[in-house]
Amino acid sequence: MNIMNLTKAVGVVALLALAGCSDGPAEDAGEKIDEMVTDSKNAIEDACENVKEAAKAENENC
Numbered sequence: 001m002n003i004m005n006l007t008k009a010v011g012v013v014a015l016l017a018l019a020g021c022s023d024g025p026a027e028d029a030g031e032k033i034d035e036m037v038t039d040s041k042n043a044i045e046d047a048c049e050n051v052k053e054a055a056k057a058e059n060e061n062c
Contacts, residue, residue: 042062045062049061049062050060
């Protein structure tokens, strides 16, 4: 493989790597879903802890 072909190959790989890093609509949607799941988990855990606290449970962790 000569130096020109190697240079072209490295350039193509670099372009593909940069294209893979760009934020697209699917990635944005995925991030929003992740945030919603995390927020839901936190809300459920907070509600559980509030119920245990109101019931004066020994262990308030959920």
